[in-house]
Amino acid sequence: MSATQIAPVRDSALSGRTAALAVIGIAVALALPYLVPTQMSLLVTVGIFYLACIGLTPLIGQAGQVSLGQTMFMAIGAYGAGLLTLKWQWPTAVAAIVLALLCGGMALLFGAAFLRLRGYYFALATLGLAVAIASLSTAWIAVTGGPSGMVDIPSLNLFGYEVFSDQANFYLLVVLGGLAAWITTNLRKSQTGRALAAVGHDSIAAGMLGINGSRYKATAFAISAVTASLAGSLYAFYLRFFSPEIITVTVAFSIVIMVAIGGSRSAFGPLIGALVIQGVPQMGQTFAIWVPLFAGVVLIVVMTYFPAGLWGAISDVAGALRSTAPSPSKEQR
Amino acid sequence: MSALLTVRGLSRSFGGLAAVQNVDLEVKEGTIRAVIGPNGAGKTTLLDLVTGFTKPDGGSVDFDGHQLVGRSPRDLPALGLMRTFQSARLVPTLTVRQNIMLGAYRFTRARFLSDALRLPRTRREERELQARADELIAFLDLTRFSGSLATDLPAGAQRLVEVARGLAAAPKLLLLDEPAAGLDDSETRELADVLHAVREGGVSMVLIEHNMSLVLAISDQVTVMDAGKVIADDVPRVVREDDVVRKAYLGVAS
Numbered sequence: 001m002s003a004t005q006i007a008p009v010r011d012s013a014l015s016g017r018t019a020a021l022a023v024i025g026i027a028v029a030l031a032l033p034y035l036v037p038t039q040m041s042l043l044v045t046v047g048i049f050y051l052a053c054i055g056l057t058p059l060i061g062q063a064g065q066v067s068l069g070q071t072m073f074m075a076i077g078a079y080g081a082g083l084l085t086l087k088w089q090w091p092t093a094v095a096a097i098v099l100a101l102l103c104g105g106m107a108l109l110f111g112a113a114f115l116r117l118r119g120y121y122f123a124l125a126t127l128g129l130a131v132a133i134a135s136l137s138t139a140w141i142a143v144t145g146g147p148s149g150m151v152d153i154p155s156l157n158l159f160g161y162e163v164f165s166d167q168a169n170f171y172l173l174v175v176l177g178g179l180a181a182w183i184t185t186n187l188r189k190s191q192t193g194r195a196l197a198a199v200g201h202d203s204i205a206a207g208m209l210g211i212n213g214s215r216y217k218a219t220a221f222a223i224s225a226v227t228a229s230l231a232g233s234l235y236a237f238y239l240r241f242f243s244p245e246i247i248t249v250t251v252a253f254s255i256v257i258m259v260a261i262g263g264s265r266s267a268f269g270p271l272i273g274a275l276v277i278q279g280v281p282q283m284g285q286t287f288a289i290w291v292p293l294f295a296g297v298v299l300i301v302v303m304t305y306f307p308a309g310l311w312g313a314i315s316d317v318a319g320a321l322r323s324t325a326p327s328p329s330k331e332q333r
Numbered sequence: 334m335s336a337l338l339t340v341r342g343l344s345r346s347f348g349g350l351a352a353v354q355n356v357d358l359e360v361k362e363g364t365i366r367a368v369i370g371p372n373g374a375g376k377t378t379l380l381d382l383v384t385g386f387t388k389p390d391g392g393s394v395d396f397d398g399h400q401l402v403g404r405s406p407r408d409l410p411a412l413g414l415m416r417t418f419q420s421a422r423l424v425p426t427l428t429v430r431q432n433i434m435l436g437a438y439r440f441t442r443a444r445f446l447s448d449a450l451r452l453p454r455t456r457r458e459e460r461e462l463q464a465r466a467d468e469l470i471a472f473l474d475l476t477r478f479s480g481s482l483a484t485d486l487p488a489g490a491q492r493l494v495e496v497a498r499g500l501a502a503a504p505k506l507l508l509l510d511e512p513a514a515g516l517d518d519s520e521t522r523e524l525a526d527v528l529h530a531v532r533e534g535g536v537s538m539v540l541i542e543h544n545m546s547l548v549l550a551i552s553d554q555v556t557v558m559d560a561g562k563v564i565a566d567d568v569p570r571v572v573r574e575d576d577v578v579r580k581a582y583l584g585v586a587s
Contacts, residue, residue, distance in 0.1 A: 062426075183449045190448035190455055191462065194435045198424045205422035208384065209438045209502070210410035219445060265426070 018185075021268070022178075029174040033167045040166035042282050044238055046274045047173030048231045053259050053270035054180045055227025059220040060256075061264030062193055064200030065115070067221060069126035070228040070255045071247040072133040073103045077232025078242040079137065079144050082153040092156045096233035100226045107225035111218030130252035137244040149243030156237040169238045176234075180227055181267035187223075188265070196220055250292065257295050261302050263309020272310050336395075337362045337506055337537050343382055343392035352378040354561040356392070360506065360554075365528065365538045367548040367569075370558035376541045377419060379558070380508055383539075384409060384416050397505060410439040413505035417498075417512060421491040423483035429475060429494050432483045433466040436501030469497040473527055489520040496527065506537045513544040525550050549573060 032043060052070050059065050077099050084095040114125045137144045144150055156163040156172070163172055187193045198206035199213040206213055236242045254277055262273030276298065281291045306313040338360040345353045353375040360366045368376050381387040383394050385406045394401040399412055409415070415436075423432045441462075443455040470479050473493045478486050483494055492512050499507050512528075513521045521544060528551050532538065542548050548555060548569065555572040557565040565578045572578055 186451045186455075187445075187449050190451070190459065191434070191438065191441045191443065192445055192448040194424070194427055194431055195438060195441075197426050198435055201424050201426070202422050204386070204406075205418065207405070207407045208409070208416055208418075209435060209498075210407055211438055212407060 025268075026174070026178065029178075030171075033170060039282070040170060042278060044166055044169045044173060046271075046278045047170060047177055048235045048238070049255065049258060049274040049278055050177050050271055051173065051180060051231040051234070052228045052255050053262075053274055054177065054184055054267060055224040056255070056259050057184050057264045057267075057270060058187055058193070058196060059217075059224050060259055062188065062196035062200055063217050063220045065217060065220070066120075066123040066256055067126040067224055068123060068249075068252045068256060069110075069129040070224065071249070071252040072129040073107070073225040073228035074232030074235070075133045075137055075247045076103055076106075077229030078236035078246070079150060080229075081233040081236050082150045082242060083143065085154050086152065092154055092237060093158055096156070096230060096237075099233055100229040103225040103229035104222040107222040108218050111221040112214070115214050115217040115221065127249075127252070130249050134244060134247060134249050137247060144242075144244070147244060149241055149245075150236075151241055153236045153240045153242065155240060156234065163237065169234070173234065176230065184223070185267050192216070192219075254295060257299050259309075261295075261298055261310055263306075263311040263313075265308065266311045266315070269309045269311035276310075335362060336360065337397055338366075338383075338539070339393075339395040340379075340383065341393045341395070343379065343394065344390045345378060345382055345387060346390060351561045353382060353389075356558070356561075356563055358556055358563070358566075360537050360539055362505075362537055363532065363535055364553040365532055365540055365551055367540045367542055367552035367555045368558060369542060369545070369548055369555060373560075374558040375561040376558055377510060378561075380416065380510055380539070380541060384414070384508065410502050410504070413503075414508070415499040415502050415504040415506075416508035417492070417495040417510055419510045419514065421483075421488070421495045423491060423494055423498070425482060425484040427483060428480050429478045429483050429486065430463070430466050430470065430480065432494055433469055433497045433501050434462040436498030437462055437465055437503075439502050465501060466497075469500055472530070473497050474523070488515040489517070492516065493524070493527070496524075496531075500531065500536070504536060506539070507531070508539045508541075510541045511543060512540070513542060513547050521547055 033040060036043070052074060056067060056070065059067055077096070080099040080102070081092065081095045084090040084099070085092055090098075110129070114122050138147050140146070158172075163169055187196075195206065195211045196216050198209065198211060199216050203213040232247075235246065258273030258277045259270050260273070261276055262271065263269030277291075277295055280294055302310060308316070336359045338358070340356060340358040343353055343356045344351070356375075356379060358366065358368070358379075368379065370376055378387060382389045383401065385401060385404050389402055392402070396412060396414060401409070424435065427435065441458065443452070443458045446452075447455045467479070470476055473496065475490065475493060475497065478490055478494075483491065486494065492515070496507075496509070496512060499509075509528075513524055516524060525547055528538065528540070532551075540548065540552060552569050555565070555567065555569050556563055557572060557575075557578045565572050565575050567575070
């Protein structure tokens with residue numbers, strides 16, 4: 001038809017390259033506590049935010065909807081875990097799982113209402129959730145402890161083992177983060193992911209294929225809620241403390257920024273995003289106050305020049321180096 | 334041969350404009366029905382009325398024993414009815430193959446949990462969907478584009494992908510909205526061959542088209558519309574010689 005060379009895109013399930021990257025990733029993760037023993041609390045925080053980010057990728061990357069509501073589900077996961085374990089002596093792991101399911105169910109309900117909204121109105125509605133939970137956690141002192149926070153939350157207990165040390169928490173997060181990465185990758189590469197992408201791009205055309213768009217979008221929203229709730233519970237068990245400062249509206253934005261910076265169509269993207277946004281403040285106390293500015297500038301640069309995120313840009317460069325055939329740039333898409 | 338699609342008295346006005354007025358149309362099993370007419374004749378509106386994107390003011394649409402008026406477009410693939418759009422509406426983040434696999438959505442049985450955990454049911458279904466897509470890719474001569482992102486393709490190839498996506502659902506009736514728009518002469522001939530082969534495979538079609546040579550080459554019946562009304566309905570040979578049609582439509586060209 002024409003002489004134009006069009007770059008092929010891999011669409012196999014778990015390609016050799018992805019598997020190799022996953023193996024390297026696991027090896028690095030296991031070695032990290034020995035390589036950078038002084039940075040363990042940073043690594044745990046990155047792991048927790050990775051969990052909050054990875055669950056957002058089906059919603060942002062496939063369904064094309066931005067949710068700023070992650071802090072609300074984190075707050076329910078965190079305060080809920082504190083209450084259930086302190087007041088009613090629930091086992092910690094049971095509390096985390098039940099709260100995650102509760103948040104998933106809530107997201108399905110909210111989703112049914114919110115996802116009828118088009119375009120950025122969904123993002124605005126979820127921003128409302130973030131604002132509401134930030135003030136509620138400060139004001140409802142009887143339940144949350146107010147501005148001074150909830151204290152004496154127990155550590156996570158898994159089958160009699162107390163997940164107390166930074167290292168233990170980190171390894172647990174590697175396992176859960178890896179599991180979440182595996183699940184979201186499976187979804188992306190299945191008919192569910194394709195249907196979600198169709199709904200995100202053109203819900204009318206998707207409807208003509210028989211796809212129920214609102215159900216898919218609500219499911220994607222529920223996935224984000226489940227991982228956010230887990231991240232919140234684990235954060236509370238790790239810190240043995242939780243306060244409104246951890247779930248401000250700024251944090252709600254920074255989670256979305258992590259996903260946007262790293263890229264939402266890969267399990268590695270949010271990892272880069274969480275490392276950049278959580279790691280930069282560690283470069284020095286004086287630098288920390290400039291972090292929001294830094295995040296904003298990075299976001300502008302990434303969104304302007306690398307719409308598929310940093311991981312997307314890295315993949316493109318790697319692809320260009322591997323093949324001699326010219327490939328069309330992302331911007332032309 | 335019995336009628337697969339029977340449209341009776343279908344009407345729809347937008348404000349004061351009667352976009353479609355009292356239209357009757359029949360598609361017999363295994364045939365191609367072309368709908369031609371100048372811009373604004375109501376062809377695409379007719380298609381939107383049949384597929385439930387637009388609600389009719391009156392009339393009925395009978396498809397294979399089902400009344401379609403009042404149904405959601407979402408129900409149609411399961412009944413065996415698929416359509417393409419005037420400009421290809423493929424998913425830009427998916428490859429050609431993935432887009433065609435999505436066309437077979439009505440056959441998808443594996444659901445969320447199975448897909449999330451990549452259970453055997455999902456793996457089996459993926460293989461089936463891939464095999465089905467590859468068959469259609471070979472049939473439509475799209476093999477060289479199989480792994481490319483759909484919207485990186487030339488416009489003509491994108492339209493063929495949309496046809497393939499429609500066929501992936503194994504429809505009884507395929508509604509094609511100007512599939513030849515933007516194709517050059519050789520691509521149009523290719524499309525004609527493809528549609529001919531599709532009909533040989535037992536799929537009936539409604540073909541909304543501007544390209545007269547394509548219409549005359551492959552249709553069994555032609556409906557001519559002008560200003561929302563049917564002004565002729567016959568075999569291509571007769572329609573071509575019809576004075577009213579010549580004046581209303583072909584007259585534009587001569």
